[in-house]
Amino acid sequence: MNSFISNSVLEQLEFDKVLNYIAHYCMTEGGKELVLASKPFGSEKDAMEKGSLITEAKEILIERDIPPISYLPELSEIIYKSRIENSLLSQEEIREVLNLAKVSRRTFSFFKSLEWESKIRAKFSPDLFVDKNFENHLSGVFTPSGEIKDSASKELRTIRREIKDKQDVLRSVVARLLKKLSESMLVQEEYTTQRDGRIVLPVKAEHKRHVRGFVHSESATGQTVYIEPEETLELNNDILSLKFAEKREIERILKRLTAKIREVSTDLLKAYNALISIDEIFANAKYSTEIVGSMPSFNGNEAIRLMNARHPVLLKKLGRDKTIPMSIEIKDQRVIIITGPNAGGKTVVLKNFGLQNILASAGIHICADPDSNLHFFNKVLIDIGDKQSIEDDLSTFSSHLSNIKTIIDEADENTLVLLDELGTGTDPSEGAALASAVLKKLSEKKSVVLASTHHGNLKVLANEVEDFQNASMEFDTVELKPTYRFRQGLPGSSYAFEVAERIGLDKNLIESAKQFIDSDKRKIEEFLVDIERKSYAVNKRQRELEIENSRLKGLSQLYEKKIKELEKQKKEILKDTKVKAENYLKGINREFEQTIKKIRESNADKTVIKEEKKKLEKIKKLEEIKYDEEPELIPGDIAVGDYVIIKNSSTGGEVVEIDKEKGKAFILSGSLKIQVKLKDISKSKKPKEIKKSLYDSNKLISNLGSTRLDIRGKKPEEAEFEVIKFLDEAYASNIERVEILHGKGTGVLKQMVHEILRKDDQVKDFYFAKIEMGGEGITIVELK
Numbered sequence: 075m076n077s078f079i080s081n082s083v084l085e086q087l088e089f090d091k092v093l094n095y096i097a098h099y100c101m102t103e104g105g106k107e108l109v110l111a112s113k114p115f116g117s118e119k120d121a122m123e124k125g126s127l128i129t130e131a132k133e134i135l136i137e138r139d140i141p142p143i144s145y146l147p148e149l150s151e152i153i154y155k156s157r158i159e160n161s162l163l164s165q166e167e168i169r170e171v172l173n174l175a176k177v178s179r180r181t182f183s184f185f186k187s188l189e190w191e192s193k194i195r196a197k198f199s200p201d202l203f204v205d206k207n208f209e210n211h212l213s214g215v216f217t218p219s220g221e222i223k224d225s226a227s228k229e230l231r232t233i234r235r236e237i238k239d240k241q242d243v244l245r246s247v248v249a250r251l252l253k254k255l256s257e258s259m260l261v262q263e264e265y266t267t268q269r270d271g272r273i274v275l276p277v278k279a280e281h282k283r284h285v286r287g288f289v290h291s292e293s294a295t296g297q298t299v300y301i302e303p304e305e306t307l308e309l310n311n312d313i314l315s316l317k318f319a320e321k322r323e324i325e326r327i328l329k330r331l332t333a334k335i336r337e338v339s340t341d342l343l344k345a346y347n348a349l350i351s352i353d354e355i356f357a358n359a360k361y362s363t364e365i366v367g368s369m370p371s372f373n374g375n376e377a378i379r380l381m382n383a384r385h386p387v388l389l390k391k392l393g394r395d396k397t398i399p400m401s402i403e404i405k406d407q408r409v410i411i412i413t414g415p416n417a418g419g420k421t422v423v424l425k426n427f428g429l430q431n432i433l434a435s436a437g438i439h440i441c442a443d444p445d446s447n448l449h450f451f452n453k454v455l456i457d458i459g460d461k462q463s464i465e466d467d468l469s470t471f472s473s474h475l476s477n478i479k480t481i482i483d484e485a486d487e488n489t490l491v492l493l494d495e496l497g498t499g500t501d502p503s504e505g506a507a508l509a510s511a512v513l514k515k516l517s518e519k520k521s522v523v524l525a526s527t528h529h530g531n532l533k534v535l536a537n538e539v540e541d542f543q544n545a546s547m548e549f550d551t552v553e554l555k556p557t558y559r560f561r562q563g564l565p566g567s568s569y570a571f572e573v574a575e576r577i578g579l580d581k582n583l584i585e586s587a588k589q590f591i592d593s594d595k596r597k598i599e600e601f602l603v604d605i606e607r608k609s610y611a612v613n614k615r616q617r618e619l620e621i622e623n624s625r626l627k628g629l630s631q632l633y634e635k636k637i638k639e640l641e642k643q644k645k646e647i648l649k650d651t652k653v654k655a656e657n658y659l660k661g662i663n664r665e666f667e668q669t670i671k672k673i674r675e676s677n678a679d680k681t682v683i684k685e686e687k688k689k690l691e692k693i694k695k696l697e698e699i700k701y702d703e704e705p706e707l708i709p710g711d712i713a714v715g716d717y718v719i720i721k722n723s724s725t726g727g728e729v730v731e732i733d734k735e736k737g738k739a740f741i742l743s744g745s746l747k748i749q750v751k752l753k754d755i756s757k758s759k760k761p762k763e764i765k766k767s768l769y770d771s772n773k774l775i776s777n778l779g780s781t782r783l784d785i786r787g788k789k790p791e792e793a794e795f796e797v798i799k800f801l802d803e804a805y806a807s808n809i810e811r812v813e814i815l816h817g818k819g820t821g822v823l824k825q826m827v828h829e830i831l832r833k834d835d836q837v838k839d840f841y842f843a844k845i846e847m848g849g850e851g852i853t854i855v856e857l858k
Contacts, residue, residue, distance in 0.1 A: 079114050079432060079454045086458055087429045092386050092438070099360040102146040104346065105353030114435040118372040118450035124355075124437025125369030130193055131359035138188070142180040143353050146346070149174055153343050156335040162325065163332045169220055171335055171342065172212040178203040178345040181352065198352055203338070203345035211334060215327060222324050230323045237316045244309045248273055251303050255285065267300065271317065272310040274300040358438060365389060367439035370446040377405035378522070381443035385426040386433070389441055399442075400426055400560040407543035409513055409523040411536040414547030414566035415573065418556035420526035421458065423547070424492045427524055428454055431490055449522065451490040455481040458494040471499030478512055487520035496525045497532070506531040517541045533565040632791050641725075708757045712739070717760040720750060726758060747805065781809060786817040790826050797830055805836040805857050813843070814853045827853055 084090065090110075097109040115121045134141075152167045163171070182202040185195040215226045224231045248266055252275060266273050269290035276298050277285050287303040302310060335342065361367070365386060382399040389397045400423055404410065412420050430440045434448055457477045478493070485491055497509030506529040513535070516523050525532075536542040546566025548559040554569070554576040571584050712718060712729060718741055719726040727743030737752050783800045785793040797814060804812045816823040831840045836857055843852035 078116075078452055079435075083428075083454050083456055084113075084432065086456060087425055087432060087454075088387050089429060089432055089436075092429070092433060095386070095390060096357050096361045096438070099357035100353050101143045101357075102350050102353045103148045104146065104150070104350030105357060107148075108350055108354040109357055112436050112438070114432050115437060116452070118435070121435050121437040121450070122369070122372060125434070125439065127194055127197070127355050128358045128362060128437070128439055129369055131356045132362055134188070134192075134194075135356070135359055135363065138184075141184050141352060141356060143177055143349055143356075144173070146170075146174060146177065146349065149346050150343065153335070153339050153346065156332050157339050160329070161332055161336075162329055163335065165216070165220060165222065165328065168212060168328065168331050168335070169216060172209065172216075174342060174346060174349075175203055175205065175209050175212070178349060179206070179209070181349060194352065194355065198348040201344040201348040203341050205338065208334070208338060212331060215331060222327060226327050227323060230320065230327065233316055233320045233323060237313060237320065240309060240313045240316065244273060244306060244313065247305055247309065248275070248303075251275065251305060269300055269302075271314055272302055273306060274302045277301050362439035365439075365441040366394070367441050368444035368446075369437075369439050370434050370442065370444075370448050372434070372450045373447050374449050376447050377403055378449055379403050379445070379447045380427065380430060381446050383426060383430050383440065383442035383446070385422060385429065386441055388422070398558045402427060402545075402560065402562060404522060407541055408520065409517050409525070409536070409539075409542045410545050410562070411513070411532050411542060411565075412524065412526045412545045412547070412560075413528065413533055413568070415549055415556055415569045418547035418549065418566075419558040419560070420547055421494050422558070423560050424456075424458060424494055424524050424526060428456060428490065428492050449488075451488055451522070453484060453486070453489040454492070455485060455489060456492040456494075457481060457496075458492060474499060475508075482512065482515055482519075485516055485519045485521045489519075489521040491516055491521050491523045491525075493523065493525040496527045497529050498527075502529065505529065510535050513542070514539070528568050536565065633795060636795060708759060710757055712752065712755065712757050716757050718755040719758040720748075721754050721756060729755075747802065781811065782813040782815060784815040785823055785827075786815060786819075788823070790822055793823055794826055794830065797827055801830075801834060801836060801855070801857070810857055812855050812857070814855060815848070815851065816853065818849075818851045824850065824853070831855060 093110050093112055097106045100106040100109060115124075147170060149170060152163065152170060155161055155167075156163055156171075179202075182199055182204050185192060185199050188195060215223060217223055222230070224234050252266065255275065255277070266275060268274065272290070274290050275285070275287075276293075277300075279292065279297050279299050282289070282299045282301065285301050285303065287301045287305075288307065290300045290302055292299045365384075370380075379402075381401045383401070384394070384397045384399050398419075402410070402423075412423060414420055430442060431448055431451055432454060433440050435450060440446070457474055481491055481493075493512075496512065497505035499505065500508075509525075509527060509529060509532055513523060513525060513532070517539070533544055536544040543563065544565040545560065545562045546564055548557045548561050549555075549566065549569055550557050554572050571588065574584055575581065707719070712732070714729050714732060716729050717726060718729055718739075720741075725743055725748075727741035727748065729739055730742050730747070731740040732752070733739070734752075739750055739752050739755065741748050741750060741755070781804070783796065785796060788796070793816075800812070800814075814827055816827050818824070828840070831837050831853070838856040838858045840853055840855045842850045843854055
């Protein structure tokens with residue numbers, strides 16, 4: 075069941091354009107027709123059912139693959155044709171039916187292989203056609219190129235063998251005649267051709283009386299006559315008769331195959347309809363994947379929440395990054411009055427909100443956050459654009475009023491109303507009064523209304539009436555241009571004077587124009603501009619903070635990744651070292667035992683043997699070293715001198731300094747001094763020291779290797795991590811002076827380095843290198 079949304083509304087809101095985007099992904103002609111015929115459903119249950127099937131199809135695309143549905147033409151007419159008694163399908167039509175059977179069987183197998191409960195499988199698999207015998211019966215008749223095989227019937231094999239034999243004899247006779255005539259210079263060229271399926275010879279016109287036979291035609295110039303020699307007349311007749319017999323036998327075979335199709339035509343039609351429906355669903359799934367779409371919920375008891383919705387047509391045209399999303403929430407206030415500058419995006423907001431609702435009610439995924447919630451509107455009534463009618467003798471204003479009358483008559487509590495530039499086209503005061511009355515009437519009918527306007531009185535109305543709410547389009551008060559961002563809860567100014575000033579209109583003229591505005595109205599506009607300016611500044615700062623927060627979050631994740639990588643490397647080094655040590659000990663043991671054996675066999679001095687055994691025992695003690703030993707935690711407060719472990723890591727060290735006010739501590743891990751939060755460390759027993767002969771981790775960590783760090787070409791978050799690590803290692807190694815090579819470039823890395831140096835307590839001073847040493851591309855750092 076479809077809703078009561080007119081085709082005119084669907085067209086104005088560009089619903090058909092989205093359907094065309096989706097149809098592009100279809101594999102079958104029938105699937106395309108289903109997509110293009112899509113309409114909003116009459117119930118939210120139907121819409122949600124289709125939406126859930128599309129969601130599952132997306133999961134299948136991610137987890138598995140695309141169902142094996144290849145191209146299928148429109149086949150329902152062919153199947154209906156087969157049902158007619160004594161009907162005859164062509165070779166091509168039968169091959170299309172054969173392909174349908176194969177696609178149906180492969181698709182059935184695809185869904186059968188799914189390892190979870192599938193709604194798509196449950197809905198469509200029972201209708202899919204699977205009959206291998208039927209496929210074999212049809213495919214056994216055709217060659218790979220689509221011709222009828224000789225083996226299709228005994229009669230056909232016999233007829234074609236006879237045709238071949240006759241043609242061989244004919245070619246032999248014609249070759250002999252052609253050679254003879256060529257020697258006599260009677261033929262134009264030494265070749266043969268066909269006329270009406272019969273072999274003829276090209277004879278020079280002046281010699282046609284010298285060749286006995288039947289004249290079929292002559293060339294355009296009349297210089298060549300095509301003659302069928304009397305020696306080949308009977309052979310040609312025989313071959314032609316056999317060709318007619320072959321045609322009759324092929325028709326008999328095709329009739330037999332058509333009858334076979336007729337027997338299962340009902341099942342084939344079900345399979346075809348199932349396949350094009352599956353194709354439609356997966357085309358929607360592919361489209362949803364492209365736009366990062368989802369199916370919103372429909373809950374009339376909750377507020378309407380359309381979050382970060384991008385207009386699908388703009389999304390296709392501009393791309394995701396350049397399409398500004400809109401968010402809107404409608405709860406108690408069901409009438410939203412949108413104000414703001416011309417060409418600021420008010421109409422786009424109306425169309426976007428309307429189109430997203432219509433798409434969702436058609437079960438199509440929308441480009442919005444998945445937690446969006448909509449109400450299911452049975453009607454969408456709009457007045458958008460100029461509908462001036464010359465034929466009906468209606469002005470623009472009259473046309474709008476006629477449309478609004480229809481809207482008021484038809485609107486109810488399940489209606490979405492979209493009104494663009496309400497109250498324009500007549501005297502402003504009268505237009506505003508009419509607009510106010512229209513909006514109040516629609517509010518009484520409990521309709522959800524979005525209306526754009528330039529009338530200042532409607533801004534006041536939205537502030538005074540309980541069911542109304544102001545909204546506006548954001549305006550960049552610095553650049554004096556729209557940002558196309560929708561803001562709910564605040565009215566907007568039209569910015570007529572500001573825009574006029576920006577495009578260079580005479581300032582005296584603008585000041586003169588301001589005198590014609592009512593003082594109270596001018597104050598309201600100035601107040602709105604001031605609110606807009608402050609609001610824009612706050613929003614801009616908020617977006618900057620969101621970007622900075624995202625950057626810091628990314629940096630934090632990078633640090634965590636680096637720490638995990640270092641821990642992994644440390645464990646791998648310890649493991650590798652232990653394996654090497656054990657292998658070394660085994661080698662020493664074998665060598666020593668062999669030495670003892672030799673000594674005993676040579677009756678050596680016992681004191682020598684005893685001394686060698688002491689050496690062996692000393693070496694074997696190395697095996698008692700523990701690797702990756704779990705730290706033993708100790709309860710109690712942490713004090714300077716305690717050994718601590720950094721939580722969620724194997725890094726530990728001695729506490730050398732505590733700042734309780736800031737909740738921080740400095741620990742010495744080997745020669746590396748680390749600043750940590752007190753809440754991130756635990757008091758622990760000091761682990762047994764690892765023999766330096768096997769592995770000296772402190773030596774590895776403190777080995778700075780160079781007093782210069784090159785971060786050119788690196789991303790800021792990667793470079794920031796390396797600079798901090800480099801400074802900490804340099805300070806721990808008592809190095810007093812280091813260099814950081816950041817390059818000149820755009821200055822981003824230089825600014826980042828200097829920001830770190832200003833905040834680092836370990837830094838005594840920093841400055842650029844001399845010009846001959848690199849200038850502003852290198853920063854010299856002096857450490858305390």
